[in-house]
Amino acid sequence: MIMFVMSEMMFFGALISAFLIVKSGNIMWPPPGQPRLPIGLTAVNTLFLVGSGVLVYLSNKSLSRGDKVGAKKLLRYAIICALIFLGIQGYEWVSMLQHGLSMTSSTYGSFFFMIIGCHGLHVLGALLFLISVYRKFSTEAFRPESYWGGQVFWYFVVGVWPVLYVLVYLS
Amino acid sequence: MSFWEKYVFSTDHKVIGLQYMFTGLFMAAIGGFFVYVFRMQLAFPGISVPGYGEVTPLAYNSLVTNHGTIMIFWFAMPVLIAAFGNILIPLMIGCDDMVFPRINRLSFQIFLLSAIILIASFFVPNGGFGGAWTSYPPLSANAEYNATPLGAPMWLIAVALEFVAFLLGGINFITTLMNARAPGMTMYRIPIVLWMIVIASILFMCSVGPLIAGAVMLLFDQTLGTSFYNPAGGGDPLLWQHLFWFFGHPEVYVVLLPAMGIVAEIMATMARKKLFGYKTILYSVIATGILSFVVWAHHQFIAGIDPRMANLFTVTTLLISVPIAELCFVYIATLYGGSITFNTPMLWALSFMVEFLIGGITGIFLGASGVDIFFHDTYFVVAHFHYTFVPIAIIGFYAGITYWFPKIFGKMLSDRLGKIHFWGTIIPFNFIFIPLFLLGAAGQHRRIWDFSNYSDLATPEFFNLRVIATVSLIVMISFQFVFLFNFIKSLRSKEKAPKNPWDANTLEWTADSPPPHGNWPELPEKVYRGPYEFSHPDRESDFWPQDEPGPDPDDPDYKSGYSPDSDIESSSTKA
Numbered sequence: 001m002i003m004f005v006m007s008e009m010m011f012f013g014a015l016i017s018a019f020l021i022v023k024s025g026n027i028m029w030p031p032p033g034q035p036r037l038p039i040g041l042t043a044v045n046t047l048f049l050v051g052s053g054v055l056v057y058l059s060n061k062s063l064s065r066g067d068k069v070g071a072k073k074l075l076r077y078a079i080i081c082a083l084i085f086l087g088i089q090g091y092e093w094v095s096m097l098q099h100g101l102s103m104t105s106s107t108y109g110s111f112f113f114m115i116i117g118c119h120g121l122h123v124l125g126a127l128l129f130l131i132s133v134y135r136k137f138s139t140e141a142f143r144p145e146s147y148w149g150g151q152v153f154w155y156f157v158v159g160v161w162p163v164l165y166v167l168v169y170l171s
Numbered sequence: 172m173s174f175w176e177k178y179v180f181s182t183d184h185k186v187i188g189l190q191y192m193f194t195g196l197f198m199a200a201i202g203g204f205f206v207y208v209f210r211m212q213l214a215f216p217g218i219s220v221p222g223y224g225e226v227t228p229l230a231y232n233s234l235v236t237n238h239g240t241i242m243i244f245w246f247a248m249p250v251l252i253a254a255f256g257n258i259l260i261p262l263m264i265g266c267d268d269m270v271f272p273r274i275n276r277l278s279f280q281i282f283l284l285s286a287i288i289l290i291a292s293f294f295v296p297n298g299g300f301g302g303a304w305t306s307y308p309p310l311s312a313n314a315e316y317n318a319t320p321l322g323a324p325m326w327l328i329a330v331a332l333e334f335v336a337f338l339l340g341g342i343n344f345i346t347t348l349m350n351a352r353a354p355g356m357t358m359y360r361i362p363i364v365l366w367m368i369v370i371a372s373i374l375f376m377c378s379v380g381p382l383i384a385g386a387v388m389l390l391f392d393q394t395l396g397t398s399f400y401n402p403a404g405g406g407d408p409l410l411w412q413h414l415f416w417f418f419g420h421p422e423v424y425v426v427l428l429p430a431m432g433i434v435a436e437i438m439a440t441m442a443r444k445k446l447f448g449y450k451t452i453l454y455s456v457i458a459t460g461i462l463s464f465v466v467w468a469h470h471q472f473i474a475g476i477d478p479r480m481a482n483l484f485t486v487t488t489l490l491i492s493v494p495i496a497e498l499c500f501v502y503i504a505t506l507y508g509g510s511i512t513f514n515t516p517m518l519w520a521l522s523f524m525v526e527f528l529i530g531g532i533t534g535i536f537l538g539a540s541g542v543d544i545f546f547h548d549t550y551f552v553v554a555h556f557h558y559t560f561v562p563i564a565i566i567g568f569y570a571g572i573t574y575w576f577p578k579i580f581g582k583m584l585s586d587r588l589g590k591i592h593f594w595g596t597i598i599p600f601n602f603i604f605i606p607l608f609l610l611g612a613a614g615q616h617r618r619i620w621d622f623s624n625y626s627d628l629a630t631p632e633f634f635n636l637r638v639i640a641t642v643s644l645i646v647m648i649s650f651q652f653v654f655l656f657n658f659i660k661s662l663r664s665k666e667k668a669p670k671n672p673w674d675a676n677t678l679e680w681t682a683d684s685p686p687p688h689g690n691w692p693e694l695p696e697k698v699y700r701g702p703y704e705f706s707h708p709d710r711e712s713d714f715w716p717q718d719e720p721g722p723d724p725d726d727p728d729y730k731s732g733y734s735p736d737s738d739i740e741s742s743s744t745k746a
């Protein structure tokens with residue numbers, strides 16, 4: 001899993017560096033005539049995602065203490081937080097499209113949808129993994145190793161988000 | 172077990188390795204047919220090529236593009252890393268299978284899907300993608316430039332899927348080598364070929380992310396009309412070149428290292444000598460791997476990058492020849508003073524060194540940014556990278572398959588037919604590419620459909636060299652049927668191969684030939700020493716299997732019963 005996260009890091013590293021190269025090649029950024037991204041709403045959203053990362057961490061801590069019920073409860077809250085994050089993201093995308101920012105309207109829009117979309121897909125994938133772990137939690141099929149694998153990937157997805165927020169939204 | 176369970180949906184690492192190998196060889200046959208077609212067109216422009224027909228410019232582009240793509244991504248990688256990695260890793264470290272056997276099967280299935288998509292792309296309207304295997308935008312991004320509106324996205328999807336397959340395989344290789352070794356198989360007792368395959372997998376996993384990101388952006392440019400690489404829409408075409416070569420250069424070492432490892436195993440065994448400088452090799456390879464990430468822009472010297480940056484990349488490029496040269500010297504030192512058996516695997520291994528050296532040395536010319544301005548995109552470059560890739564993919568594969576054939580298939584290959592095949596491949600190979608060096612130095616450019624349209628390139632001297640290259644190619648391809656014949660003949664012969672035909676030390680030779688599912692009835696209990704203890708003076712037999720109980724001569728406490736003086740003393744007392 002760590003090897004996989006490493007190649008994922010390179011993947012996002014490439015997207016970010018591509019974004020920075022193109023950004024530095026344009027004098028006006030964001031390009032004129034393009035809508036601005038919702039900084040405030042996304043800041044709240046960031047809190048939800050980071051919060052869910054913290055909850056997963058706490059859930060793991062109570063699991064290692066042997067408190068399986070508490071761990072499951074915390075994981076449930078983490079999943080709810082992540083669902084809220086994805087919901088707000090979806091709402092944001094729809095409103096951005098209504099304001100005229102799309103894949104083809106400018107490289108600004110292309111990069112926004114590309115980077116944030118890739119991240120969103122990763123959140124979705126990691127979330128499905130966590131949900132499957134959650135469903136197995138109190139059964140015998142539960143394996144702490146697979147929960148740990150899901151956590152590593154979740155921490156990666158959560159950890160890369162603030163970087164993207166600063167680079168894509170705040171610049 | 173039914174046939175389907177045993178050979179198609181198997182989770183046995185050896186069967187998956189063979190699936191990779193045969194798919195790779197099938198793709199290599201396609202790539203070989205393509206090169207035959209377009210070399211005929213270059214030597215005899217406008218003729219109707221036997222077995223294909225007339226070559227249009229569009230078809231020419233598609234053939235050249237897909238020849239390169241297939242040979243690197245669908246032949247060199249599956250055969251050298253996936254096939255040999257799958258077959259050798261569990262056998263050589265003494266475990267029953269890969270750590271994730273089902274991920275392994277999934278990896279092959281995705282790979283097969285990618286191969287099918289690539290082959291399907293040759294049959295869509297306008298044919299397969301024709302924008303060169305490097306796929307530079309805007310040529311690759313706009314259908315009106317590359318004229319293959321369907322072939323281009325299909326090519327890109329096939330390449331991306333293939334990388335997903337190798338990503339899964341790579342995770343498996345690394346995890347297996349790290350976690351499933353037999354007791355006593357310490358880091359420095361792992362056979363060097365496994366280190367090479369695993370380091371290659373790590374390189375691949377670190378470099379492939381940027382290319383997948385780039386490929387997604389290129390796919391969006393092609394299909395959705397975004398402008399990541401289009402300057403008119405605020406994008407940057409150089410971006411693709413950076414992303415592609417950031418992957419593309421480590422990729423060279425990804426395929427080189429397994430071939431180097433195979434050669435090292437064969438050389439130590441056939442020279443009956445301990446591999447010289449095990450740790451030197453390991454550290455050189457790691458250094459090569461790290462350096463390979465900082466040389467990519469030497470492919471872009473004339474693409475409009477800053478000349479100061481070009482200088483920097485010249486330095487790093489020339490630096491990487493230091494560890495590679497070190498590997499060559501270490502291999503020569505292994506051979507020095509050995510009692511060498513010149514059988515087929517050893518001939519392949521030795522020819523690998525010789526031919527790869529030519530490729531490496533011409534690389535130094537191209538790595539220097541000043542010289543590269545002249546040589547860029549000429550046949551000199553083509554000859555250079557074929558002198559690296561043919562030894563890697565073709566010679567490396569033949570070396571490996573002739574060496575491990577008894578283990579994989581349980582039969583012996585004919586050595587005499589093997590030698591005929593060897594000389595019939597090596598001599599024409601040099602006759603193909605030495606003329607191309609001359610042509611390239613004289614200024615012949617790549618990716619031109621018909622040279623008779625260029626008066627300075629259409630002289631009889633030029634055409635004579637092209638004809639030599641093409642005729643040699645046909646000779647080389649026809650000698651591959653000798654191998655095919657040898658292969659089928661050995662498989663059908665009744666004579667079984669012994670467990671350890673080469674008197675080698677590594678663990679795979681202690682299993683049955685071919686090993687059953689699970690490899691050993693009981694896994695090797697303990698590994699006592701390194702894999703290359705040949706001709707040890709303390710022993711009667713000239714090899715010392717890794718699993719034979721006894722001391723480890725590399726142990727600092729090991730007391731050798733032999734000293735050079737004792738011979739002289741005993742002879743003097745007799746006198």
